[in-house]
Amino acid sequence: RSVETESAVDFIIDAVKTYGKDLVYVPTGPMTNIEAALKKAPEIKDEIGRIVLMGGALTVPGNCNACMEANISQDPEAADYLFRSGTPTTMIGLDVTLQTLLTYKETQQWRDLGTKAGKFLADMTDFYIKAYETTSPHLGGCGLHDPLAVG
Incomplete structure (x- = not known):
């Protein structure tokens, strides 16, 4: 397969426009690209099905230090933007993933x-x-x- 020429941000926006509420976006890593997509096309927050991400640590210590989980700590401003944006988002934290x-x-x-x-x-x-x-x-x-x- 050839290298993609479309940016990740534009790919996310195009995917939301194409699939709408059927799209469940699962970022694996920091929320940098979804934050940029929401800033570029704010309307997608109401068009996407939902975002389900692995991130955070609510009731257990983080995996970077006692307070921080890696996916959130790599771009905490982007995570904060996503969580405050109103985009339907479900966070699956270390307190959940370390049970399996x-x-x-x-x-x-x-x-x-x-x-x-x-x-x-x-x-x-x-x-x-x-x-x-x-x-x-x-x-x-x-x-x-x-x-x-x-x-």
Whole structure:
């Protein structure tokens, strides 16, 4: 596929204009592009179906420091703009995503499939679980942050 020539901001606006209330936008990372899209085309806040994002940490410590979650901390002004814009938005925070973890038990099930894809996915996820063993050994697995927001 060739490189996109349309900016992310214009893509978001065009997607809202094309799909309207059927569009559920799931940003994975900071809210920078959606903020810019809302500033460029403020009417999309009433035309989009909704935004569902992984971000924040309401009842648990953040993953950047005790108070901040990464997706919000990378552009807190954009997150603030989105939350105050009136755009229908659902935030799925760390307090939710850390309740569902992938463990070595699941990665072993993928290995047991005996496929290249299963082994690759297991190896990749085991690497992620090992990172959690360093930063959050009490959890016993790795968080499924953005996939849970999508779900």
